Amino acid sequence: MNLLLTCEHARNLIPKEFSKLFKGKQKLLSSHRGWDAGALEIARGLKRKLKAPLLEGNYSRLVIDLNRSENHRKAFSEFTAHLPEDTKEKIISKIHRPFRQKAEAIVSKQNTLHISIHSFVPILDDKKRNCEIGILYDPKRLLEVEIAKQLKFYLKASALHPRIRLNYPYRGSSDGHTTKLRKMYSPKKYIGIELEFNQGWLKELKKNKHLINLIAISIQRAGNTLKFNF
Numbered sequence: 001m002n003l004l005l006t007c008e009h010a011r012n013l014i015p016k017e018f019s020k021l022f023k024g025k026q027k028l029l030s031s032h033r034g035w036d037a038g039a040l041e042i043a044r045g046l047k048r049k050l051k052a053p054l055l056e057g058n059y060s061r062l063v064i065d066l067n068r069s070e071n072h073r074k075a076f077s078e079f080t081a082h083l084p085e086d087t088k089e090k091i092i093s094k095i096h097r098p099f100r101q102k103a104e105a106i107v108s109k110q111n112t113l114h115i116s117i118h119s120f121v122p123i124l125d126d127k128k129r130n131c132e133i134g135i136l137y138d139p140k141r142l143l144e145v146e147i148a149k150q151l152k153f154y155l156k157a158s159a160l161h162p163r164i165r166l167n168y169p170y171r172g173s174s175d176g177h178t179t180k181l182r183k184m185y186s187p188k189k190y191i192g193i194e195l196e197f198n199q200g201w202l203k204e205l206k207k208n209k210h211l212i213n214l215i216a217i218s219i220q221r222a223g224n225t226l227k228f229n230f
Ligand SMILES: [Zn+2]
Pocket: 008, 009, 036, 067, 117, 118, 119
């Protein structure tokens, strides 16, 4: 079993040719609308510890969202949705498709556990989200259910003692990168998990050198229970 890491919302950069569209929007770009703060650090740490390939999104999701299908009505944001069709096609072929195709090339070669790394804001619409890590999976795919359960167990038992919720703050089966790959590959060949980290918790833990280690070990142990070695 191969391990693949992805970080779709790693950055809030805008390609030079579209910078005009985002003039004066720096604050919005720095917010969660622009990117998943803290996710790339976790993803890179896991890449190092687990020696797994990592695909990183290079631009803000407000240009095109790599975690939406290219024809999803929300793939483009209010800043890019109105662009001429040929410009949008260019964005898809230069940014979206190459990212997705790299993942497909890896999965097609070998059975793969894909872990897609994200972060979420601690408070949404005045409501505090009461967990530190969300594990998203498709309840219909038994290997995903099992690996999510094991991951929850090992993460919870780690020295971080995070509160963990399954399929929270989003449903694992909504449109996304993992959902697309599930449609392409059988449940044995492809296991797609999204890990969602609370940004407030990540900030607190920033000085904790062991954070990445503990997450990496939890992934390894959860994999081992299913006889995956990576
Ligand atoms: Zn995300």
